[in-house]
Amino acid sequence: MISERVLKELASVLGPEHFTSRCEDLITFGTDATKLRFMPDAVAFPGTPDEISRIFQLANQERFPVIPRGAGSGKSGGALPVEGGLILAMDRFNRILEIDERNLIARVESGVITAVFQEAVEKVDLFYPPDPASIHISTLGGNVAECAGGLRAVKYGVTRDYVLGLGAVLPTGEIIRTGVVTAKGVVGYDLTRLLIGSEGTLAVVTEVVVRLIPKPAYRKTMMAFFETAAATVETVSEIIRSRIVPTALEFMDKTCIGCVDESVGLSAPKGTGALLLIEVDGDKGLARKEATRVEEICSRRGALEFRSPSRRKQGEKLWEARRDVSESLYKLRPDKISEDIVVPRSRMAHFIGFLEGLARTHTLPMAAYGHAGDGNIHVNILFDEKIPGEREKAQTAVKELFLKVIEMKGTLSGEHGVGVTKAPFVEMELSKPVLELMGRLKKAFDPNGILNPGKIFPYKI
Amino acid sequence: MISERVLKELASVLGPEHFTSRCEDLITFGTDATKLRFMPDAVAFPGTPDEISRIFQLANQERFPVIPRGAGSGKSGGALPVEGGLILAMDRFNRILEIDERNLIARVESGVITAVFQEAVEKVDLFYPPDPASIHISTLGGNVAECAGGLRAVKYGVTRDYVLGLGAVLPTGEIIRTGVVTAKGVVGYDLTRLLIGSEGTLAVVTEVVVRLIPKPAYRKTMMAFFETAAATVETVSEIIRSRIVPTALEFMDKTCIGCVDESVGLSAPKGTGALLLIEVDGDKGLARKEATRVEEICSRRGALEFRSPSRRKQGEKLWEARRDVSESLYKLRPDKISEDIVVPRSRMAHFIGFLEGLARTHTLPMAAYGHAGDGNIHVNILFDEKIPGEREKAQTAVKELFLKVIEMKGTLSGEHGVGVTKAPFVEMELSKPVLELMGRLKKAFDPNGILNPGKIFPYKI
Numbered sequence: 001m002i003s004e005r006v007l008k009e010l011a012s013v014l015g016p017e018h019f020t021s022r023c024e025d026l027i028t029f030g031t032d033a034t035k036l037r038f039m040p041d042a043v044a045f046p047g048t049p050d051e052i053s054r055i056f057q058l059a060n061q062e063r064f065p066v067i068p069r070g071a072g073s074g075k076s077g078g079a080l081p082v083e084g085g086l087i088l089a090m091d092r093f094n095r096i097l098e099i100d101e102r103n104l105i106a107r108v109e110s111g112v113i114t115a116v117f118q119e120a121v122e123k124v125d126l127f128y129p130p131d132p133a134s135i136h137i138s139t140l141g142g143n144v145a146e147c148a149g150g151l152r153a154v155k156y157g158v159t160r161d162y163v164l165g166l167g168a169v170l171p172t173g174e175i176i177r178t179g180v181v182t183a184k185g186v187v188g189y190d191l192t193r194l195l196i197g198s199e200g201t202l203a204v205v206t207e208v209v210v211r212l213i214p215k216p217a218y219r220k221t222m223m224a225f226f227e228t229a230a231a232t233v234e235t236v237s238e239i240i241r242s243r244i245v246p247t248a249l250e251f252m253d254k255t256c257i258g259c260v261d262e263s264v265g266l267s268a269p270k271g272t273g274a275l276l277l278i279e280v281d282g283d284k285g286l287a288r289k290e291a292t293r294v295e296e297i298c299s300r301r302g303a304l305e306f307r308s309p310s311r312r313k314q315g316e317k318l319w320e321a322r323r324d325v326s327e328s329l330y331k332l333r334p335d336k337i338s339e340d341i342v343v344p345r346s347r348m349a350h351f352i353g354f355l356e357g358l359a360r361t362h363t364l365p366m367a368a369y370g371h372a373g374d375g376n377i378h379v380n381i382l383f384d385e386k387i388p389g390e391r392e393k394a395q396t397a398v399k400e401l402f403l404k405v406i407e408m409k410g411t412l413s414g415e416h417g418v419g420v421t422k423a424p425f426v427e428m429e430l431s432k433p434v435l436e437l438m439g440r441l442k443k444a445f446d447p448n449g450i451l452n453p454g455k456i457f458p459y460k461i
Numbered sequence: 462m463i464s465e466r467v468l469k470e471l472a473s474v475l476g477p478e479h480f481t482s483r484c485e486d487l488i489t490f491g492t493d494a495t496k497l498r499f500m501p502d503a504v505a506f507p508g509t510p511d512e513i514s515r516i517f518q519l520a521n522q523e524r525f526p527v528i529p530r531g532a533g534s535g536k537s538g539g540a541l542p543v544e545g546g547l548i549l550a551m552d553r554f555n556r557i558l559e560i561d562e563r564n565l566i567a568r569v570e571s572g573v574i575t576a577v578f579q580e581a582v583e584k585v586d587l588f589y590p591p592d593p594a595s596i597h598i599s600t601l602g603g604n605v606a607e608c609a610g611g612l613r614a615v616k617y618g619v620t621r622d623y624v625l626g627l628g629a630v631l632p633t634g635e636i637i638r639t640g641v642v643t644a645k646g647v648v649g650y651d652l653t654r655l656l657i658g659s660e661g662t663l664a665v666v667t668e669v670v671v672r673l674i675p676k677p678a679y680r681k682t683m684m685a686f687f688e689t690a691a692a693t694v695e696t697v698s699e700i701i702r703s704r705i706v707p708t709a710l711e712f713m714d715k716t717c718i719g720c721v722d723e724s725v726g727l728s729a730p731k732g733t734g735a736l737l738l739i740e741v742d743g744d745k746g747l748a749r750k751e752a753t754r755v756e757e758i759c760s761r762r763g764a765l766e767f768r769s770p771s772r773r774k775q776g777e778k779l780w781e782a783r784r785d786v787s788e789s790l791y792k793l794r795p796d797k798i799s800e801d802i803v804v805p806r807s808r809m810a811h812f813i814g815f816l817e818g819l820a821r822t823h824t825l826p827m828a829a830y831g832h833a834g835d836g837n838i839h840v841n842i843l844f845d846e847k848i849p850g851e852r853e854k855a856q857t858a859v860k861e862l863f864l865k866v867i868e869m870k871g872t873l874s875g876e877h878g879v880g881v882t883k884a885p886f887v888e889m890e891l892s893k894p895v896l897e898l899m900g901r902l903k904k905a906f907d908p909n910g911i912l913n914p915g916k917i918f919p920y921k922i
Contacts, residue, residue, distance in 0.1 A: 100805075100807075101702070102698060102702065102805075102806070102807035103805045103806050103807050103836075104701065105805075125704070146647065147647045147651075149645060153645065154644075157622075158645065160651075160654070161618075161622060170894065170898065174894035174898075175894075176892060176894050176895050176898070177892070177895070178895070180803070180871075180872045181805070181870050182803040182804065182805055182835075182836050182837075182870070182871055182872055182875075183615075183803065183806065183834075183835040183836055183837070183875075184610060184614065184619065184803050184832075184835045184836070184837050184872070184875040184876065185803060185872040185874070185875060186607065186608045186658045186872075186874050186875065186876055186877075186878055186879075187872055187873050187874050187878075187879055187883075187887065187890050187891065188879065188887065188890075188891050188895065188896070188899055188917060189655060189658070189659055189663075189899045189902055189903075189917075190608075190621075190654050190655055190657060190658050190659070191895070191898070191899070193621070193651050193654035193655065193657075194650060194651055194654065194655045196651065196654075197647045197650070197651050198650055198651070202650075213706070214704035214706065215704075237563060240565065241562070241563065243586070243675035243676075245674070245675065282747075283744075283747045283750075285746060285747065286743075286744045286746065286747045289744075342641065342643040342644065342645050342646060343643065344561075344563075344564045344566075344642070344643055345563070345564050345644065346561075346563035346564050371645075373644075374643075374644040374645045375564075375643050375644055375645070376643075376644070376645050409642050409643070410641075410643055411641045411643055411645070411646040411647075411648055412648050413646070413647050413648050414643075414644075414645040414646060414647065415645065415647055416647075417647055417648075418647075418648055418649065422648075426648065426649065429648050429649075430648065430649050431637060431638070433631065433635035433636075433637050434637050434638075434639070434649065434652070435649070437631065437635075437637070437652070437905065437906070438649055438650045438652070440905035440906075441650055441902060441905050442650075443905070444898065444901035444902050444904070444905045445898070445901075456649060456650075
């Protein structure tokens with residue numbers, strides 16, 4: 001609990017219009033895309049790195065938690081105030097500072113919404129590839145915190161691959177810059193990539209320097225329907241083996257297709273067991289050639305139907321189906337646990353088989369979709385909290401899922417992070433010396449443990 | 462100094478055939494590509510992570526420095542035993558463990574020579590892009606330590622962009638794995654990228670897991686000669702602005718051309734002030750189209766001559782000129798200081814102008830070549846140690862060079878690292894709180910400071 005005296009001091013640092021501790025204001029800042037709920041003591045809307053620094057000085061002195069928050073679209077609870085404390089809402093860091101067309105570099109404040117930034121760079125014919133499904137809500141700072149991936153990662157990589165440098169405030173109060181504003185740089189330890197994916201536990205990012213690439217001249221979206229999930233993911237392996245690198249290779253299982261079909265009107269052919277959404281982009285001639293080869297592979301692999309719309313708008317419609325999946329699954333049950341495990345691409349068919357068995361064993365609907373090109377599958381375990389025993393069944397299933405993933409040399413998270421939801425399982429993947437080392441790194445940044453406590457680590461550090 | 466008793470103990474850990482403290486054996490392990498000389502106390506050739514762990518236990522107990530060493534081709538002195546101690550020569554970690562064609566992932570021991578690994582993956586039609594100029598000597602472990610870049614970085618990125626995970630031994634003795642063996646992963650802090658570019662000061666890397674890409678089907682090498690350096694780098698900017706992403710965009714100034722011309726027989730046209738080596742690769746049709754556009758841009762920018770050999774062998778000849786530069790500069794003077802600063806691409810012309818002025822002021826030959834596509838210029842300041850005052854003049858010039866680079870918002874090193882040679886200047890680029898934070902990170906890994914001391918930091922930490 002932050003004392004009244006300290007709340008007053010915070011209000012005076014920020015100005016009363018940028019600070020609140022009124023209960024009704026706090027509620028929305030206690031939850032995120034996990035739908036878990038906690039209650040912060042107050043919310044600050046800082047306007048400058050200097051204000052954040054002053055907040056940290058106070059937090060170290062008075063020992064209250066500070067939880068940075070972008071848009072609250074995180075799927076592992078990274079922005080949740082699990083131990084109460086002060087939410088640092090980064091909304092006011094909302095300026096695109098510079099798009100340097102000559103050097104293909106941009107500087108952006110961390111509260112800028114990713115899609116807004118993307119549109120701005122595309123206006124000058126440039127391209128910022130990372131595109132998490134939450135792109136219209138999530139902020140660049142949140143993307144950095146989680147090392148967000150997205151639909152185009154199979155070709156273009158993830159947030160980490162585009163960030164050159166950061167402006168940040170350390171939990172000890174110092175305002176720092178990391179990395180470079182040039183194409184390359186290796187001076188000192190790579191603080192930039194250490195902060196990327198650190199889930200807001202090491203520093204508060206205020207500015208992001210990213211590299212841009214030329215906007216692809218052309219893109220083509222396709223969709224292939226298959227009888228079985230196994231056939232679908234084997235097609236993915238064959239596309240990759242044939243040296244085509246599509247922009248997107250998205251998988252959706254039968255359960256997902258059922259849910260999406262209703263809302264978007266996908267009209268999947270009868271007998272569809274799974275589908276692939278495929279996109280190629282780049283030079284028009286080359287992309288078309290690749291599209292033809294993708295079609296050949298899909299037909300050889302027994303696709304029930306292959307759609308290759310020539311109009312952009314129809315292509316968008318196919319994407320709509322993919323974007324709609326996550327929300328549409330709530331039709332099946334009011335609650336879900338959404339994981340984003342990764343397995344070796346070549347073992348996806350085996351994994352999908354395992355998943356079907358898991359759903360049968362636990363008599364719960366399970367849906368799988370995601371970035372098949374990366375082996376990054378979003379496994380959704382659906383349940384109804386009000387039905388006794390269903391949450392527990394779901395939780396048992398998650399544990400079995402993770403055991404299988406580790407056995408397959410996979411990882412528990414491809415892009416959502418550990419946060420709160422996966423912290424109890426993190427020891428399945430990270431060894432004791434690795435976790436201890438990470439604990440020492442955390443202490444090197446945040447000796448008093450004030451910044452975003454209760455995340456990543458399975459125990460109090 | 463390591464005592465006789467400890468030397469004996471080390472010999473028994475490693476076996477006498479994998480350990481030496483004989484003076485004549487030690488000499489070559491005291492130097493590297495910087496040509497600086499120090500003397501280690503002993504050299505170990507460990508064969509397993511477990512042996513390295515036991516060495517570290519002993520080193521912590523007896524407090525002697527341990528200096529990991531790949532091929533000793535580093536240009537900033539990262540492998541030099543500046544405080545004596547034990548050289549950990551990684552020669553025996555020389556196996557390619559797996560090339561997984563289905564998942565486009567390879568596992569390699571850190572002592573494998575980069576070119577050997579590249580040839581192995583190219584045999585199965587895959588591609589590992591990072592290609593430092595030292596590729597036929599340097600090891601993957603050394604490339605990881607320095608985050609090596611190379612000639613193709615403008616299109617394909619640097620070592621960091623291909624490493625998925627590492628096997629490593631911490632200076633506290635624990636054997637760890639970092640990262641993933643899948644396409645993606647974000648569980649816990651990014652130890653993989655923290656170790657990359659840490660110049661062997663945080664852990665000893667024993668295994669490297671890398672992602673591979675399909676081997677480009679076609680490549681085309683071209684060379685353009687210009688009257689002035691300014692025209693040359695402006696051409697680079699125009700190529701980049703025109704949305705072409707060449708594989709390589711290498712610059713060489715007049716001094717370099719003069720040196721190379723003799724040895725390789727370049728026959729540069731009269732009046733040449735600088736040249737560009739350009740390569741495009743990928744799909745044959747697209748690469749040819751890009752080559753045509755590159756030629757158009759060069760001719761519009763007033764190229765004196767444009768070479769576009771159709772035979773592979775002639776293309777190789779052009780590359781030979783580029784690879785020969787570094788060594789051929791010794792014709793001018795017996796000694797040189799070789800820097801690898803980066804400036805914003807758009808300001809290269811300004812920078813080259815500055816450099817010409819610097820050479821005049823200090824009356825020393827200076828040569829510039831390098832990765833113009835990244836703004837990463839290798840500045841060579843030539844001198845003769847035996848001529849009184851020349852080394853001092855060269856050192857003064859380095860300082861002025863660095864001041865200019867920082868003023869231009871550049872960085873002191875694009876790919877060589879800080880090591881010993883740039884440590885005295887690192888405070889020009891890194892702020893006090895950043896260096897202090899890096900010091901705390903170093904302590905979190907290596908509380909007793911036994912691993913590769915005297916590197917990166919400008920003071921004893």
